[in-house]
Amino acid sequence: MNGYIDLHLHSTFSDGALTPAQLVHHALDAHLRAIAITDHDTVDGNTEALAEGQARGLEVIPGVELSIAYSRGELHILGYYVDHLDPALHEELRRLREYRRRRNPQIIRKLAELGIELNLEAIRAKINNGNVGRPHIAAAMVESGYVRSVKEAFNRYLRKDGPAYVPKEMLSAPEGIQLVRRFGGVPVLAHPLTLEIQDSAELADFLSQLKADGLGGIEAYYLSDSRCPVELYRDIAQRLDLCLTGGSDFHGPVKPEVAIGTGRGKTRLPYHLVDELKARRTSAPALTTDTGGSSARLNL
Ligand SMILES: [Zn+2]
Ligand SMILES: [Zn+2]
Numbered sequence: 001m002n003g004y005i006d007l008h009l010h011s012t013f014s015d016g017a018l019t020p021a022q023l024v025h026h027a028l029d030a031h032l033r034a035i036a037i038t039d040h041d042t043v044d045g046n047t048e049a050l051a052e053g054q055a056r057g058l059e060v061i062p063g064v065e066l067s068i069a070y071s072r073g074e075l076h077i078l079g080y081y082v083d084h085l086d087p088a089l090h091e092e093l094r095r096l097r098e099y100r101r102r103r104n105p106q107i108i109r110k111l112a113e114l115g116i117e118l119n120l121e122a123i124r125a126k127i128n129n130g131n132v133g134r135p136h137i138a139a140a141m142v143e144s145g146y147v148r149s150v151k152e153a154f155n156r157y158l159r160k161d162g163p164a165y166v167p168k169e170m171l172s173a174p175e176g177i178q179l180v181r182r183f184g185g186v187p188v189l190a191h192p193l194t195l196e197i198q199d200s201a202e203l204a205d206f207l208s209q210l211k212a213d214g215l216g217g218i219e220a221y222y223l224s225d226s227r228c229p230v231e232l233y234r235d236i237a238q239r240l241d242l243c244l245t246g247g248s249d250f251h252g253p254v255k256p257e258v259a260i261g262t263g264r265g266k267t268r269l270p271y272h273l274v275d276e277l278k279a280r281r282t283s284a285p286a287l288t289t290d291t292g293g294s295s296a297r298l299n300l
């Protein structure tokens with residue numbers, strides 16, 4: 001079937017500027033046929049988007065974007081077709097958001113006890129997406145003259161087991177993937193460039209581990225960044241039997257350089273990617289139904 005899609009949109013339910021209904025209207029204005037709302041660690045915007053999509057004739061795929069602990073910072077797992085009405089999923093996500101909210105104030109408090117006074121709101125106001133991390137806190141420490149460099153801030157205070165360290169309590173990649181599977185969704189690795197793995201063999205290796213954990217696809221067409229080695233992703237996906245998805249990571253007028261449906265470039269994503277994604281819903285790996293292996297892993 002014809003038509004174009006955008007499977008990575010943020011609404012006011014996370015850090016986007018448009019409501020789910022406004023996103024639907026915007027997508028129709030851009031002549032899209034299908035979209036997915038993928039807010040950070042929440043599925044709350046899906047109900048409104050699905051209803052508006054149904055009323056206006058736009059296919060809306062329920063989605064979410066999970067934050068996952070990663071050795072080089074954080075990675076994101078997109079979950080498509082998750083059962084966004086399941087209260088158990090709401091509870092899991094609420095818990096994750098709570099962890100995230102608690103961590104930064106705890107770090108700021110520990111620093112205050114050490115005589116370092118920082119204002120979390122002031123740090124947050126300076127960054128685009130509102131997700132304050134330790135590097136932002138370190139930069140604020142440099143700015144306020146407590147340390148000479150970000151490196152010093154980490155070495156003296158913020159490093160793992162340092163005096164101002166607070167453990168992350170984030171999902172691991174296998175946990176995130178299994179969470180999506182448990183609620184009937186297809187887990188897809190978002191914007192693989194953020195892994196910062198330059199070596200193609202190393203990337204393939206990493207992805208094959210995620211595949212063993214239950215990964216269903218790769219967001220090969222990340223329209224917000226033109227540096228994506230799409231050919232390489234396609235090649236790895238074929239070898240590992242993963243589907244390819246794509247989207248703009250549209251946040252609305254807060255990031256005017258990113259357009260719905262095309263991101264920062266001119267590429268449009270064909271509808272057949274949705275068909276391939278749909279096919280993955282039924283071909284979930286055995287471990288999603290196996291209560292032994294996967295749940296044992298989740299309890300770790
Ligand atoms: Zn992301
Ligand atoms: Zn995103």
